[in-house]
Amino acid sequence: DSGVTQTPKHLIxxxxxxxxxxxxxxxxxxxxxxxxxxxxxxxxFLIQYYNxxxxxxxxxxxxxxxxxxxDLHSELNLxxxxxxxxxxxxxxxxxxxxxxxxxxxxxxxxxxxx
Amino acid sequence: EDQVTQSPEALRxxxxxxxxxxxxxxxxxxxxxxxYRQDPGKGPEFLFTLYSAGEEKEKERLKxxxxxxxSFLHITAPKPEDSATYLCAVQPNDYKLSFGAxxxxxxxx
Numbered sequence: 001d002s003g004v005t006q007t008p009k010h011l012i013x014x015x016x017x018x019x020x021x022x023x024x025x026x027x028x029x030x031x032x033x034x035x036x037x038x039x040x041x042x043x044x045f046l047i048q049y050y051n052x053x054x055x056x057x058x059x060x061x062x063x064x065x066x067x068x069x070x071d072l073h074s075e076l077n078l079x080x081x082x083x084x085x086x087x088x089x090x091x092x093x094x095x096x097x098x099x100x101x102x103x104x105x106x107x108x109x110x111x112x113x114x
Numbered sequence: 115e116d117q118v119t120q121s122p123e124a125l126r127x128x129x130x131x132x133x134x135x136x137x138x139x140x141x142x143x144x145x146x147x148x149x150y151r152q153d154p155g156k157g158p159e160f161l162f163t164l165y166s167a168g169e170e171k172e173k174e175r176l177k178x179x180x181x182x183x184x185s186f187l188h189i190t191a192p193k194p195e196d197s198a199t200y201l202c203a204v205q206p207n208d209y210k211l212s213f214g215a216x217x218x219x220x221x222x223x
Contacts, residue, residue, distance in 0.1 A: 045210035058210045100146040105157035
């Protein structure tokens with residue numbers, strides 16, 4: 001158990017809908033990262049927050065957005081969902097925001113878009 | 115662009131048969147190379163971080179090494195519980211991890 005929690009574990013929804021994924025980092029960690037893992041793309045970095053502020057952006061679609069709250073939990077919002085958005089979404093956290101910090105991953109949310 | 119290539123894609127081992135996994139990378143300014151283990155449907159589990167060429171880290175039957183162009187994960191006398199997908203990731207001078215596609219290891223009793 002990494003100490004990172006994610007809810008829900010599974011989510012099934014329809015195309016065009018909007019969903020919110022939630023992540024609580026390990027106690028004391030200030031950085032949160034979001035990743036998408038699909039069968040054909042592998043693990044892809046989406047976005048990072050450090051202490052409430054966006055720090056880095058990866059291959060995140062404009063339909064997706066995220067935020068980190070004062071209690072350091074984070075939410076990833078996915079809107080206008082398409083079939084291709086079906087994937088595992090992982091949250092990771094690290095102690096600080098320094099490059100080279102070890103990232104610890106949560107158990108993931110499996111999103112299925114029908 | 116950062117590139118991480120892992121080989122082989124799949125590895126089938128007999129229990130006790132030692133082997134090595136390769137991770138070759140092209141990155142501008144490596145700040146860290148990470149090895150993770152991932153079981154099906156689960157999140158990646160952290161194994162090792164390597165920061166500079168020549169560095170080695172060990173944990174139970176696993177040993178990771180790093181050169182300027184590649185990293186190896188050696189599995190010594192593997193057991194069936196070592197069956198998993200092993201992921202290599204590099205972090206250049208920014209905050210994102212770039213992952214390889216992974217090597218799926220199956221250890222038969």
